[in-house]
Ligand code: SF4
């Protein structure tokens with residue numbers, strides 16, 4: 001395993017971390033807990049969860065109960081989060097997280113899911129950061145961090161406003177340009193950087209030909225190439241791998257074990273291949289999945305990815321029909337009132353309404369039923 005120092009904390013964390021958002025079957029507590037424990041046994045020491053990832057904190061808690069027995073000899077670090085803004089609610093949520101996780105303190109506690117600079121300022125004004133500081137003084141939180149989906153330059157502004165010790169952001173070969181400035185700002189401030197969604201929500205492995213440029217060796221898979229591209233970036237402390245099962249975990253570990261430094265000219269070549277169009281991709285995070293008209297926005301946007309990546313409307317319509325069993329010509333799109341709720345929630349700031357109309361128009365044009 002490769003370890004990197006987390007910002008100015010002096011803590012050495014594994015170059016890949018375990019992201020607890022994608023357990024295969026959250027109802028099977030034993031299988032999920034053994035996956036977390038397996039990651040620990042394979043020398044991953046950074047574990048990320050959140051109260052909103054279904055039962056994730058409870059599942060981690062079952063594993064951490066065991067892992068606590070060896071923590072003194074083999075340290076691990078836990079990250080969780082709160083979206084609350086009011087001090088009393090933050091404290092209450094932290095206490096619940098600690099109980100679920102079987103922990104006495106949280107190593108990296110995040111102001112969670114900052115979607116705009118205004119939202120950040122609002123939480124700060126309500127006393128969120130002051131409460132984080134009190135929790136830190138009481139030893140319940142070790143490090144104050146932020147998790148965000150804003151643009152790179154806005155991340156820079158936020159980090160300049162408050163001395164967060166770490167930032168969690170979505171970054172991959174897909175949305176490279178969108179967050180690049182944030183990464184640069186964090187590095188300059190010696191802030192820890194953990195990246196989520198390093199495989200673009202599965203888009204990268206689903207399109208190995210389109211992303212083949214990330215591979216630096218003939219024998220490596222596109223997953224290995226994409227992870228090694230991030231491991232090679234010295235500004236990134238850890239990349240969270242949301243392994244659903246043992247096989248995915250093993251693949252991520254293999255990517256680290258087989259890592260060799262990538263030559264700067266090769267890095268430049270990969271960067272040059274990163275297209276602006278990749279910023280336009282939906283990462284499947286499902287933050288927009290709350291349409292009051294019951295439109296399956298994430299599924300529609302997943303299909304639109306096929307248009308972005310392949311340039312053919314027919315591929316998009318096929319994806320909708322064959323993969324999601326959705327007919328693009330039904331009332332699905334027509335129900336959209338353009339209320340804007342999904343666009344506000346979108347972590348990639350995608351023009352969803354416009355895309356829905358395009359899907360519908362393509363379905364009409366192609367006569368897809
Ligand atoms: S803009 Fe349309 S798709 Fe988005 S949440 Fe509103 S009704 Fe649903």
Ligand code: SF4
Pocket residue numbers: 281282283284285286287288289297298301345346347348349350352
């Ligand atoms: S449309 Fe935006 S919010 Fe919705 S799943 Fe895609 S990236 Fe996430």
